[in-house]
Amino acid sequence: MNADRVVRACAALAHEHRLRIYRMLVQAGPEGLSAGSIATRLALAPSSLTFHVQHLHRAGLVTQRRLSRQLIYAADFAAVNALVQYLTESCCGSGSASAAVCVPSRSVRVGKRSAA
Numbered sequence: 001m002n003a004d005r006v007v008r009a010c011a012a013l014a015h016e017h018r019l020r021i022y023r024m025l026v027q028a029g030p031e032g033l034s035a036g037s038i039a040t041r042l043a044l045a046p047s048s049l050t051f052h053v054q055h056l057h058r059a060g061l062v063t064q065r066r067l068s069r070q071l072i073y074a075a076d077f078a079a080v081n082a083l084v085q086y087l088t089e090s091c092c093g094s095g096s097a098s099a100a101v102c103v104p105s106r107s108v109r110v111g112k113r114s115a116a
Helices: 003-013 016-028 035-042 046-058 077-088
Strands: 062-067 070-075
Touching: 003 016, 003 046, 003 077, 016 035, 016 046, 016 070, 035 046, 035 070, 046 062, 046 070
Parallel strands: none
Antiparallel strands: 062 070
8 A cells, every 4th residue: 555545545534424334344344334234323414424435435445346236335345454554663663662562462353353
């Protein structure tokens, strides 16, 4: 992931509605949710939802597919894993003062549950 994509992804998540939508899609898993379901759960007008979810889509954080007359959105787990990796790749550099705090207590991957 390059710096430009990271900036776009972070900017897309830097809004309360988009962050709530993204977290909801992460919880829904790979199957995703219909636009109508997301709008209802978050009490957003359809036009407002479209604006926000398209922002996430353009940033590469969500996928979109058509199922009959519905649009289904899902979190792109590979993209968010790449984002987290990019943001933390130098965290545990040798000799780094922060190296001790970088060692996770358990393995965590977005979209997959790990045994503790």
